[in-house]
Amino acid sequence: MGTPSHNYWGRLRSWREYLERLVDLHQITDIVYYADRRPYHRIAQAIARERGINAYAYEFGYLRPDWITLEKWGMGAYSHFPDDPQKIRSLAANVQVEWPSDRYPHPFIQEATSEVVYNLIPVFFPYLYPFYERDRYYHPIKDYFSYIPRLARSTKSETMADQIVEELTASNRPYFVVPLQMQSDYQIRHHSPYVHLSEMIDEVMQSFKHYAHKDALLVFKIHPFDNNCENWPKVISGLASHYGCRERIRVLDGGNLHQLLAHSQGTVLVNSTTGLQALNLGIPVKTLGIAIYDIEGLTCQLPLDKFWNNATKPDPALNQDLRKLLAASIQVHGSFFTPAGREAAAEEFTDRLVNGTVNSHGAYEEIPPRLERARKIGVPIPDDSYWSDKC
Structure with a gap:
């Protein structure tokens, strides 16, 4: 310094x-x-x-x-x-x-490199700040090296995701989007009621199974910076099997979020800034945590069980005033x-x-x-x- x-x-x-x-x-x-x-x-x-x-x-x-x-x-x-x-x-x-x-x-690699270097320096050079206490959800070694398998299959995953997005937007079948945040995100740990995101996924899927229209699909989109530690596709597949709705669930590891949201019936999330993107598109939004944009007239204030069939669209004028x-x-x-x-x-x-x-x-x-x-x-x-x- x-x-x-x-x-x-x-x-x-x-x-x-x-x-x-x-x-x-x-x-x-x-x-x-x-x-x-x-x-x-x-x-x-x-x-x-x-x-x-x-x-x-x-x-x-x-x-x-x-x-x-x-x-x-x-x-x-x-x-x-x-x-x-x-x-x-x-x-x-x-x-x-x-x-x-x-x-x-800026290129993604620049942002990723800055993040990795900053958090690995204390690991490999602990004598610089020997008593520093990390408050990260994962140890940096596990956090960053877990990316490797996901990066190795990223091209294939992106191609599959693009194909699914095209199929969804081309069909007339209604679908809802659940953009996942990262388990380590402070917005989850300090501004939501969930200890683990699997609790949120369970809550959303259970509600969707019982209250959404039988033709509707539920599309989970993995965060682009997710480190692969939680294996969300496996978690989601297991819960879908438990609730007997695997045929109505889709999981994307990639794909055009703007296109996905624009053709959806709504989005359910904890408090991601993706909610602001959805509001700009005029898409109904249901938050399950604390979000700066969770405001009457913008996000749906109904309980989750009622959101699937009674989702309210955001007031565009209020959205512009908020911005x-x-x-x-x-x-x-x-x-x-x-x-x-x-x-x-x-x-x-x-x-x-x-x-x-x-x-x-x-x-x-x-x-x-x-x-x-x-x-x-x-x-x-x-x-x-x-x-x-x-x-």
């Missing part, structure tokens, strides 16, 4: 004491961290609240590609972004957004993976942090508006959370 940075080589149990001293010594006014809810970051956020200073989390953007999320205090269940449709409409009416024309494309307000308040145009994208994002980050315009244009609720629903559906709110006794 370069000057004037500080490296921490202690243990997690001593992190709070170290950071408190650092904050007091340098009179720090803002804490900014990448990825919400990691153990070190939860402690940093708690310190910020105790000292009355600001804390900001940033991550990949909701309005992908070429956007980065920057929110005050947290994301997902802890987001302060409003969820009331009338308030979103009202606030968006006063927002002017000039949608950037700049694009920051406008997101872009103006908690989305920063830029990219982690190109010099131009990083430069643009850093400039906008600096401007918003210095001028206090994160969650601007009124897009900030004092109490995170999604926490109450999070509790109701079984999302674990840890005892160390500032909000654990406020919802």
